[in-house]
Amino acid sequence: MSAEPSASDFPHRHLLGIEGLSPGDISLLLDLADGYVAQNRRADKKTDRLRGRTQINLFFESSTRTRTSFELAGKRLGADVINMSVATSAIKKGETLIDTAMTLNAMHPDVLVVRHPDSGAVKLLSEKVNCAVINAGDGSHEHPTQALLDALTIRRRKAELSGLTVAICGDILHSRVARSNIHLFNIMGARVRLVAPPTLLPYAAERLGVEVFTDMREGLKGCDIVMMLRLQTERMQGSFVPSVREYFRFYGLDYEKLAMAKDDALIMHPGPMNRGVEIDSELADDITRNAILDQVEMGVAVRQACLEVMGRDLPQPDHNS
Amino acid sequence: MPKEFLADPAPQGPAPEAVAYVNARLLDPASGRDETGALLTEGRKIVDLGPALFADGVPEGIEVVDCAGHCLAPGLVDMHVHLREPGHEHKETLASGGLAAAAGGVTTMACMPNTDPVIDDIALVQFIERRARETSLVRIHPIAAITKGLGGEQLTEMGMLAEAGAVAFSDDGRPVFNSLVMRRAMSYSTAFNALVIQHAEDPNLSACGCMNEGETATRLGLPGIPNASEAVIVERDIRLAEITGGRYHVAHISTLEAIDAVRRAKARGLTVTAEAAPHHFALNETAIGDYRTFAKMAPPLRDEDSRRAVVEGLRDGTIDAIATDHAPHDQDSKRLPLAHAANGVVGLETLLTLSLELYHNGHIPLLALLGAMTIRPAELLGLDVGRLSVGAPADLLLFDLDCPWQIEVDAFHSKSKNSPFDGRPVQGRALHTVVGGRTVYRAG
Numbered sequence: 001m002s003a004e005p006s007a008s009d010f011p012h013r014h015l016l017g018i019e020g021l022s023p024g025d026i027s028l029l030l031d032l033a034d035g036y037v038a039q040n041r042r043a044d045k046k047t048d049r050l051r052g053r054t055q056i057n058l059f060f061e062s063s064t065r066t067r068t069s070f071e072l073a074g075k076r077l078g079a080d081v082i083n084m085s086v087a088t089s090a091i092k093k094g095e096t097l098i099d100t101a102m103t104l105n106a107m108h109p110d111v112l113v114v115r116h117p118d119s120g121a122v123k124l125l126s127e128k129v130n131c132a133v134i135n136a137g138d139g140s141h142e143h144p145t146q147a148l149l150d151a152l153t154i155r156r157r158k159a160e161l162s163g164l165t166v167a168i169c170g171d172i173l174h175s176r177v178a179r180s181n182i183h184l185f186n187i188m189g190a191r192v193r194l195v196a197p198p199t200l201l202p203y204a205a206e207r208l209g210v211e212v213f214t215d216m217r218e219g220l221k222g223c224d225i226v227m228m229l230r231l232q233t234e235r236m237q238g239s240f241v242p243s244v245r246e247y248f249r250f251y252g253l254d255y256e257k258l259a260m261a262k263d264d265a266l267i268m269h270p271g272p273m274n275r276g277v278e279i280d281s282e283l284a285d286d287i288t289r290n291a292i293l294d295q296v297e298m299g300v301a302v303r304q305a306c307l308e309v310m311g312r313d314l315p316q317p318d319h320n321s
Numbered sequence: 322m323p324k325e326f327l328a329d330p331a332p333q334g335p336a337p338e339a340v341a342y343v344n345a346r347l348l349d350p351a352s353g354r355d356e357t358g359a360l361l362t363e364g365r366k367i368v369d370l371g372p373a374l375f376a377d378g379v380p381e382g383i384e385v386v387d388c389a390g391h392c393l394a395p396g397l398v399d400m401h402v403h404l405r406e407p408g409h410e411h412k413e414t415l416a417s418g419g420l421a422a423a424a425g426g427v428t429t430m431a432c433m434p435n436t437d438p439v440i441d442d443i444a445l446v447q448f449i450e451r452r453a454r455e456t457s458l459v460r461i462h463p464i465a466a467i468t469k470g471l472g473g474e475q476l477t478e479m480g481m482l483a484e485a486g487a488v489a490f491s492d493d494g495r496p497v498f499n500s501l502v503m504r505r506a507m508s509y510s511t512a513f514n515a516l517v518i519q520h521a522e523d524p525n526l527s528a529c530g531c532m533n534e535g536e537t538a539t540r541l542g543l544p545g546i547p548n549a550s551e552a553v554i555v556e557r558d559i560r561l562a563e564i565t566g567g568r569y570h571v572a573h574i575s576t577l578e579a580i581d582a583v584r585r586a587k588a589r590g591l592t593v594t595a596e597a598a599p600h601h602f603a604l605n606e607t608a609i610g611d612y613r614t615f616a617k618m619a620p621p622l623r624d625e626d627s628r629r630a631v632v633e634g635l636r637d638g639t640i641d642a643i644a645t646d647h648a649p650h651d652q653d654s655k656r657l658p659l660a661h662a663a664n665g666v667v668g669l670e671t672l673l674t675l676s677l678e679l680y681h682n683g684h685i686p687l688l689a690l691l692g693a694m695t696i697r698p699a700e701l702l703g704l705d706v707g708r709l710s711v712g713a714p715a716d717l718l719l720f721d722l723d724c725p726w727q728i729e730v731d732a733f734h735s736k737s738k739n740s741p742f743d744g745r746p747v748q749g750r751a752l753h754t755v756v757g758g759r760t761v762y763r764a765g
Contacts, residue, residue, distance in 0.1 A: 198508040198565070199476075214512040238468075238475025239505065246478040250512070 005031040010309040014126045014133040017142035018183040026188060030152050032305035033298070037156075040076070040301055050079035050311045053110040057083045058100075059136070060116040065271060065296070066136050066145075070113045073303035079111070079311065097121060098128050105129040111310045114138075119176075132310035140174050146270055147180035149302040151188065153294045154225055157266055162189035167219050167261070169195040170229030170251065170278050173202050173240075177270045178229060182208050195219035197251060199240045200231075216251055220260040228253050228269045228278050236277065244277050254280040258289070266291050325765030327423060327734075330416055330458050336364035337758040341379045342717070345388035347371075349395065349709035350692030360393060362715035365757040370709055388719055391752060394691050395707045396428025396459075396716035399672060400698040401493070401518075401572055401596060401644035403665070404430075404461070406452065407445075408437025413649035413736050415449070419457030421647075421669040421735035423762035426751035428716035429460040429699070429706050430647075430669075434471070435494040441466035441477045446485040458761040459754075460716070462488040462702065467497050467506045467517060474499070476506055483513045488702040491518035493572055494619075496554055498524060503558060507567030516701055518570045519558055521579060522620065526550035531660045533606040533621040541612065543659060546621050552578035559586045562593050570701060571595040573646045575620040577630035584639040594701060595634070596642040599675035600666055600741065602631040608741055614655045614662035616741040618648065635693060636685050642698040643690075645672050649737030667735045671728060671742050673720060677749040680722075687722075719753035726750060 005028050012025070039045060055074040057067055067083060074081040086100065097116070104112065105128065112133045114122045119139030126133035137143040155161055166185050172178045172194050185192045192210040194201065206212045213219030220226060231247060241247045248254075253267065267283065267290040275281040283289065343359040347370060358372035361383070379385050399422070405413040415432075422430055432449065434440030440449060446463050453461035465487035469475040471494065479490060490510065496519060497503045503519075510517050527550045532538050534545025555571055559582055562569040574580055574595040586593040600618065605628045608616040616622055634640035648665025655662050676694060679685045699707030706716050728745045730738040754762035 198511045199505045203564070239502075241509075242469075242476040242478040242480075246481050250480050 007032065007309045007312045015144055015306055015310060016123050016126060016133065016135045018144045018147050018180045018187070019142065021187065023187055026148070026151065026184060029148055029302065029305045029309065030155060032308060033148070033152050033301040034156075036301035036304040037298065040297070045076050046078060047076065048078040049308055050074065050077035053079045053311045054108070055079045055081045055111045055113065055307065055311070056104060056109045057081065057113045057136070058104065058115075059083070059085045060114075060121070061137070063115055063136070065299075066115065069296075069299045070136060070303050073300050073307055076300070077304055077307055077311070079307065097125060101125045101128040105131070111307060134306055134310055137176050139176065140179070141176050142180045143176040144180050145299070145303050145306055146177050147184040148306070149295055149298040150181055150227065150268060150270075151184055152298045152302055153268065153291050154266065157291065158224065161185065164190040164224040165193065165222060166190050166225040166227060167193045167195050167223045168227045168229065169216065169219070169253065171200045171231050171235060172196045172205065172229070173200045174232065174235070175229050181227065182210055193219050193223070195251070197241055197247075200235070216257050217260050220257055223261040223265055226253060226258065226261055226265055226267050228267065230270065230272065231274060231278050248277055252276070252278055252280060253283060255283060258283065268292065268295060270295070326760070326763040327420060328458055328759065328761040330419060330456050337362070339363045339383045340386060340758065341375055341383045342386045342388055342393055342719070343375055343379060344390060345393035345719070346390060347709060348392050348688060348691055350688045351696040351708035352710065353688060354709065355688055357390070360709065360717070362755070362758045365715055367709060367711060367713050367715050369711060386753070392720050392722050393709075394718050394720065395695040395709055396718045396754060396756065397426050397672060397694045398698040398702070398704070398707050399427045399430040399645050399647070399669065399694070400489075400642055400702055401598070402430045402432050402647040402669065403435065403649065404432045405436065405649055407448070411736070412651050414456070415452050415461055416456035417734065417736045418647070418669065419453075419459050419461065421667070421733060423458040423754045423756070424734045424751065425670040426673045426718040426720060426754050427459060427669055428718065428754060428756045429462070429704060431462045431464050431488050431702055433464055433491060433493040434466040435492075439466050439470050440464070441469050441471075443478070443481055443485045446482055446487050450486050459756050460706070462486065462704070464489045464491050464493075464518065466490065467492045468502065471495055473497055474502060476502075476509055479510055479515055480513050483515055488704065489516040489518050489570070491520065491572065493518065493520045496520050496522050496524065500557060500561070504561045504565060507561050507565040507569060510567050511565060514568070516568045516570050518572050519554065520572050521551045521554040521558065521574070523550045523553050526553065529660070530621070531617060532609050533623050535606055535624050537606045537609060541609070548576040548578050548623065548627065551576045551620055552582060555579040555582045559591060559593055562586070562591050566592070568592045569594070573598045573601065573620060573644070574634070574640060575601045575623050575627060575631065577627045580630045580634040580639055584634070584637070587639060594641045595639065596644040596698070597631045597635060597640045598644060598646040599668060599672055602628060602635065603675045603678060604628070604741065609659070612659045613741065614657065614659055615666065615739050617659060617662050617664055618646070618666050619664040632679065632684050635679065641693065641701065643672070643676050643693045644698065645669055649735055650739045651737060655739050665739065667733065667737055667740050669735060670733050671740065673751055674728070674747040674749050675742070677722065678747065681748055715755060715758035717755035718751060720749060720751050722749050724748065724750060
């Protein structure tokens with residue numbers, strides 16, 4: 001790779017997922033993002049790289065942090081940013097999603113940032129529009145910018161991803177964050193472990209190229225990275241796990257279980273955290289061990305990198321995604 | 322003739338002294354041992370055994386029990402009993418169930434959680450353990466519910482319940498009927514290597530049935546329960562065992578079809594096991610006779626083909642364990658029209674002798690038969706009992722293999738006498754029961 005990362009080296013029209021990216025694609029985005037981290041710490045954070053471009057954040061599912069992060073990223077790049085929240089209950093799926101896409105497409109946006117509660121909905125939408133589409137989370141499928149920001153956070157702390165052992169813990173079954181991270185760490189040569197109660201593991205999870213553990217202490221043994229996932233309240237009431245206290249006892253991260261990991265193991269969480277459910281409250285505040293606020297900072301930089309890459313001049317239309 | 326002896330149910334005294342059991346036929350299904358010899362216990366453990374032990378006499382200071390050539394086996398392990406405490410202490414308690422067990426040669430039992438309240442919480446598991454320690458002559462381990470309140474919807478805290486001492490999980494009395502809940506229960510159980518015991522019955526198919534569906538039910542004008550009611554749940558659960566890897570156990574299996582399903586599942590290497598109750602191999606549906614409510618239980622007594630299938634299942638190992646499904650009921654619960662009478666029979670005091678019928682009739686060799694009442698259920702529950710070996714708990718049963726007698730429900734130690742076996746001529750009975758090195762029962 002050239003010394004100076006260039007947005008035009010990214011060979012994909014959309015960013016729909018981590019699956020299908022090459023190590024070079026990922027490194028490029030992380031290299032670009034690294035530059036934005038420095039810039040975001042300065043008083044003047046603004047560039048004009050996306051000046052004149054229109055970015056629409058189209059959220060079919062409520063979100064505060066991801067939407068804010070994308071909005072800030074677009075504005076710092078000089079784009080005109082519009083937020084659209086669409087109440088999903090009002091939508092008849094499928095047809096109306098495409099109608100919405102066609103309507104927006106007619107307004108000539110340059111980048112659509114889309115979150116949708118259904119897996120695959122963002123891809124469907126991307127097939128109907130002329131602009132670039134960034135997946136900001138689709139159902140339980142992918143959340144590529146989250147995986148990239150996790151990777152950037154880790155790379156800045158541990159120098160490189162390759163050779164690390166990463167334990168992803170908690171509700172793997174419903175997690176798009178988990179799926180994107182599994183792909184990313186596998187692509188970058190890290191070893192991935194999944195740690196969860198059997199009811200929160202997807203069928204045949206081991207075929208994703210990971211090691212699966214239902215005993216958290218075993219799963220954390222010797223890990224470099226402990227990545228905790230959020231457990232949704234409605235899954236704590238006896239259908240997937242019996243109770244919050246049982247979950248915390250066996251799958252909540254506390255100092256005792258963390259002691260199984262490497263001494264310098266880094267704790268991550270995509271937020272928002274359930275203190276006392278998946279993570280001990282004291283540990284959640286322990287900035288010597290966790291990188292949770294780093295992740296938020298890296299999120300903006302990574303999204304700037306993705307927007308820059310997606311907003312670059314491309315020969316229209318017809319570039320392979 | 323000496324009077325019958327039952328120990329004082331305050332078992333946590335000082336460790337018993339050394340006791341030598343001499344002139345015994347040592348029977349240990351776990352090792353295949355069947356030979357004449359002696360066994361020495363010291364404190365709560367077995368410390369030595371074999372044909373050569375005490376060949377030159379027993380040293381001074383050791384208490385001697387002369388077994389007079391009778392069979393000395395591990396105490397029986399009954400993995401399925403209802404002890405009614407808490408909630409229905411007028412039917413049975415841990416103490417009265419413990420007396421019945423001791424008199425029947427049962428030294429360990431696992432009690433079902435369908436009490437009031439249901440054993441679905443850590444505090445209740447601890448309650449059973451504490452009450453058992455304080456009041457029972459024999460070891461009692463709680464089985465905890467699979468779903469909260471036996472409601473069939475929300476999983477119980479299997480991990481913490483297992484840590485607290487629950488040896489298995491079951492909603493017995495009811496099936497876990499929702500297939501998704503059952504899948505999740507079996508899946509979740511794998512994290513703790515827990516045994517999930519199913520009361521296999523489709524409540525829709527059983528409808529209001531009160532006995533086996535067949536000619537007898539038709540003649541009596543009673544709604545019947547088809548074999549399919551059990552078989553469809555067992556077949557379904559085997560599919561779930563396959564996708565979850567869970568340890569699945571069929572309680573009180575009773576039908577040809579379900580036994581066949583378990584046999585096929587085992588042949589495919591699945592972690593599927595089963596138990597059968599003595600009444601399902603000792604009786605068939607005709608025992609209902611003239612509306613005899615003491616022969617009403619769930620699952621019901623089946624037809625002769627299924628009864629034979631239970632015997633064959635025990636013979637070929639498809640059925641791992643014999644368990645009583647001891648279900649005490651007071652007279653008021655049974656003196657009702659058959660449709661309204663409670664399900665269940667007491668079984669602790671007839672387990673040994675009814676099972677020995679299978680040996681006396683030439684169906685099953687003695688060691689294999691005893692294995693189904695000792696080491697196999699102990700293994701399924703993850704307990705270290707059920708074997709005669711050095712270092713094992715000194716839980717012993719001395720029994721007379723052959724003596725003829727007649728079952729008399731009025732002599733039962735259980736609080737409830739609901740048995741269809743009153744007056745049945747049988748062979749073989751417990752003479753002496755030892756739990757943790759301490760004699761808890763000696764026949765009169």
